[in-house]
Amino acid sequence: MFVTIVFDVAMIWFMPRTEPVSRRERPAKPALSRAAIVDAALRVIEREGAHKLTMRRLATELDTGPASLYVYVKNTTELNAQLIDRLLAELDLSWDGAESWRERLHRVLSDYSALLARRAELANAALHVWPDGPNYLDLVELVVRLLLSAGVSEQTAARSVDLLLQHATASAAEWTAHAREEGQDIADLTGTLAGADPTRHPTLTALGASIFTEGSHLERSRWAIDTLIDGILAGPGRRRATKP
Amino acid sequence: MFVTIVFDVAMIWFMPRTEPVSRRERPAKPALSRAAIVDAALRVIEREGAHKLTMRRLATELDTGPASLYVYVKNTTELNAQLIDRLLAELDLSWDGAESWRERLHRVLSDYSALLARRAELANAALHVWPDGPNYLDLVELVVRLLLSAGVSEQTAARSVDLLLQHATASAAEWTAHAREEGQDIADLTGTLAGADPTRHPTLTALGASIFTEGSHLERSRWAIDTLIDGILAGPGRRRATKP
DNA sequence: ACCTGAACACCGTTCAAGT
């Protein structure tokens, strides 16, 4: 302990009393901080795409070694959570009442989806991470508010946020995977379907390729959200009786 | 070309005319093949977990170098697709009519979800890859059949399979992420919510932590599937009028 | 022809050592 104090005092001597020349000449390298790291991450994503964002590349962007990042960020998961929340700040989350709750819900969900889809791997991260920042809370706040004004119970509203945001996130993840050639494309799928055994898959062969191609992407995603909303409005109690 | 032929002929001389001793003594190393690779992958997953499955570890399991795998498998994505389809063979996909279509749908979706959730990272892969194999088609076949017998149109059925399976997959991915400590746990979330600004998030603070904790996991996932089904049954045309 | 050793170009994370 005493040794530590002595050492600290000694350090005062070593500390530069004025800004060193190199600092003044290269103001391009700002002091590290959580915010600076997230900023740099955003820059890397914008410039090279989210799949290029790694701890090492981020360190290079900040002109240090990767070890330095771990002073401010626990791990990659935490960085992603931070990043998503920051990105969420771009969302328009106002509701003046000019739009119906249903239209507003459509808009905020597809905005959110588009935001994640633009940044590829981020949608993936969002599925695994609760981006527990103020901006994410803003988003949840708006969705709950819209649901309550649609007349659903508080319990249903609580459950519905999860369902709606999960759908939006999963759609973004799926969409980005297929947009780049990471997954297979639709040609492979229709091929598989064409080669399907009519005895083993009678219903599918009857429907044909329409399963994958029916409607545009936009139509389908609008339909999905409407379906979700309708299901939420049907609510418990009003659940249809099961008939065999 | 001529050189190649000469070389090939020369190779006949080099080829062992009988099984070499080492082959007969160690029948533990079977010939490589697509099927053998998928088998080995399954073994690795069962023994060490899906997150330990890498090309290199798989090669070790098969007692070769990683390069050898690329003779039979294009890349990691293709391997995952193959693997998921193989796993899907475990699913019970029969329907004798003793169960109602709704109950059967519940069962097949949670079976599918549980299958993916048991193998952690696999759910993730399933979200990005269309596991275009016969077993996946069996699954789609059953879901479409159930939907049609529920009385929905072919168009709606086609769109609904996507929605239902996407939900099941996303739930599995989310669940596995939170089950292991990969993401944060719920304590962090309630903490975030407790620290939320009541002015900025009035609706959320009013609802409190119930947003995350309301109901058990099982209740919530049953509710989600019922909600999806209700929405699908509501269908287009019967869409409720939007009221502001 | 079929298979693979070795290399290429990367990762996330830790920790001893520097100032």
Place this chain on the structure above:
DNA sequence: ACCTGAACACCGTTCAAGT
């Protein structure tokens, strides 16, 4: 005290070379 070079323990994929 704060920061980081260098190392640890890995990755997926390719390609020249071996038999």
